[in-house]
Amino acid sequence: MLNLEDVVIRYGFATAVDGVSISVEKGEMVALVGPNGAGKSSIVNAISGVIPVASGTITVDGASAQVPEGRQMFANMSVDDNLRLGAWRVKDRNPAAIYELLPDLARMKDQKAGTLSGGQQQMVAVGRALMAGPDLLLVDELSLGLAPLIVADLANYLTELNASRGMTILLIEQEVDLAFRMCARAYVLEAGRIVASGASATLAADPQLSAAYLGGIEASADRKRLK
Amino acid sequence: MNALLIYVVSGITIGATYALIGSGFVVVHRVTHVVNFTQGTLAVFGGLISYSLLSFSIPHGLAEALAVVLTGLIGLVFAFVTIGKKGTPPLTALLITLGLSILSEGIFVTIWGQSPIAPEGLDGATIILGASIENQRLLTAGISAVAFILLGIFFGRTYLGKGMTAAASNPRAAALVGIDSRRMGFIAFAIAGMLGGLAGVVTAPFSPISFSSDLPLALGGFAAAVFGGLSSPWLTVVGGLVLGIGGQLVAGYFGGSYQTVAALVMLLVVMIARHKSLSAEEAK
Numbered sequence: 001m002l003n004l005e006d007v008v009i010r011y012g013f014a015t016a017v018d019g020v021s022i023s024v025e026k027g028e029m030v031a032l033v034g035p036n037g038a039g040k041s042s043i044v045n046a047i048s049g050v051i052p053v054a055s056g057t058i059t060v061d062g063a064s065a066q067v068p069e070g071r072q073m074f075a076n077m078s079v080d081d082n083l084r085l086g087a088w089r090v091k092d093r094n095p096a097a098i099y100e101l102l103p104d105l106a107r108m109k110d111q112k113a114g115t116l117s118g119g120q121q122q123m124v125a126v127g128r129a130l131m132a133g134p135d136l137l138l139v140d141e142l143s144l145g146l147a148p149l150i151v152a153d154l155a156n157y158l159t160e161l162n163a164s165r166g167m168t169i170l171l172i173e174q175e176v177d178l179a180f181r182m183c184a185r186a187y188v189l190e191a192g193r194i195v196a197s198g199a200s201a202t203l204a205a206d207p208q209l210s211a212a213y214l215g216g217i218e219a220s221a222d223r224k225r226l227k
Numbered sequence: 228m229n230a231l232l233i234y235v236v237s238g239i240t241i242g243a244t245y246a247l248i249g250s251g252f253v254v255v256h257r258v259t260h261v262v263n264f265t266q267g268t269l270a271v272f273g274g275l276i277s278y279s280l281l282s283f284s285i286p287h288g289l290a291e292a293l294a295v296v297l298t299g300l301i302g303l304v305f306a307f308v309t310i311g312k313k314g315t316p317p318l319t320a321l322l323i324t325l326g327l328s329i330l331s332e333g334i335f336v337t338i339w340g341q342s343p344i345a346p347e348g349l350d351g352a353t354i355i356l357g358a359s360i361e362n363q364r365l366l367t368a369g370i371s372a373v374a375f376i377l378l379g380i381f382f383g384r385t386y387l388g389k390g391m392t393a394a395a396s397n398p399r400a401a402a403l404v405g406i407d408s409r410r411m412g413f414i415a416f417a418i419a420g421m422l423g424g425l426a427g428v429v430t431a432p433f434s435p436i437s438f439s440s441d442l443p444l445a446l447g448g449f450a451a452a453v454f455g456g457l458s459s460p461w462l463t464v465v466g467g468l469v470l471g472i473g474g475q476l477v478a479g480y481f482g483g484s485y486q487t488v489a490a491l492v493m494l495l496v497v498m499i500a501r502h503k504s505l506s507a508e509e510a511k
Contacts, residue, residue: 089405
């Protein structure tokens with residue numbers, strides 16, 4: 001479904017992504033994790049075609065849509081308009097199916113997107129991406145700036161979307177424990193390079209990897225225990 | 228009372244002209260962040276092209292409509308020159324529009340000469356509350372009102388209009404859903420061309436137009452657009468009307484030579500008063 005081969009992304013003389021190869025099979029839900037500035041968003045924006053690659057190839061078997069970092073609402077437009085604009089590239093612009101899928105959005109369809117809470121905006125961003133009828137959904141920083149309960153709801157929704165509809169999802173996430181809970185397989189990105197990949201459970205169990213690159217899954221678990 | 232009414236009505240028609248030109252500034256700036264100083268030039272093109280088409284015996288209505296469409300196409304050509312190269316900074320684009328404006332003056336002199344030209348307009352006058360108002364001025368007010376309503380419908384109700392608003396509101400999100408901001412910019416320039424052309428077409432019959440009319444028209448339109456923060460079409464209409472009516476009252480009671488001064492003072496006051504909000508919009 002998605003194949004990146006030896007992808008290099010540069011901003012002027014600075015290399016943000018250096019020879020990254022990633023593959024995601026149809027119906028899979030895969031995580032791309034790593035610290036801030038590792039190059040995750042550059043990769044997802046290159047997959048979306050928003051930024052060019054310096055070298056390497058990106059192949060998407062079908063259409064992709066992105067849930068961008070920071071939600072990126074059309075703030076002064078209604079939820080309904082935000083959803084309809086998500087279908088810019090396709091003919092079917094009726095959001096009825098999205099309202100059926102996400103009933104909360106139907107209740108706020110006439111509200112301006114800029115007046116919604118962060119969680120509601122993230123839901124609109126997911127709905128807007130789904131309006132494009134994608135085969136591959138790219139979710140950039142699902143949890144950023146959101147309360148844990150809201151993140152849990154959104155995570156459940158995406159997991160359900162993947163399980164019941166077979167939607168292929170690439171989840172780009174800084175919250176490594178969340179990403180590993182949601183996805184069976186993951187890639188770890190550090191300073192523009194893939195430093196580890198494989199089953200999430202195996203990656204999480206590797207103490208060296210956890211300490212070096214993941215900010216410590218155990219530390220995160222410890223924080224939760226303390227709470 | 229009669230004099231006051233005449234000043235107000237003629238102020239409304241001139242204000243409508245400023246508002247049309249100002250709306251062109253707003254449409255382009257909202258989408259591209261470029262201050263398009265060819266707006267006055269486009270109005271001159273509109274007036275002069277309609278004059279030529281009428282002189283070829285093309286009937287009224289059709290000649291004016293064709294002039295507006297042709298001016299829209301000229302706006303599109305200006306767009307290719309101004310923002311055709313991807314990543315052109317707004318300040319560079321502004322300078323290009325100034326260059327195009329100067330270049331156009333040469334075209335005006337070459338094709339239409341230096342003397343002011345007034346295409347044939349609507350004859351006669353209508354008595355309103357005892358004051359005689361030229362029909363062409365009433366037509367200008369009416370057509371401008373229709374143009375603003377259509378503009379509102381375009382941006383508020385149509386998918387393309389909403390796409391243009393979206394590109395202006397959040398270019399990154401727009402790019403992600405597939406909206407090509409540059410293409411939206413081209414469309415904005417074409418719409419601005421039509422608005423400028425319409426301003427020239429309806430105004431020229433009662434206010435003869437020449438190669439040097441572009442600057443005062445652009446200044447008036449720009450002042451109206453600044454009143455609207457370069458982003459609100461409706462406030463631009465209000466700004467245009469305030470400027471038009473104010474200018475006519477100043478001209479009527481204090482002398483015509485103060486009219487441009489009044490426009491410039493208003494522009495200065497509004498720019499100082501709105502400095503913070505304009506800076507905030509730029510920061511966005």
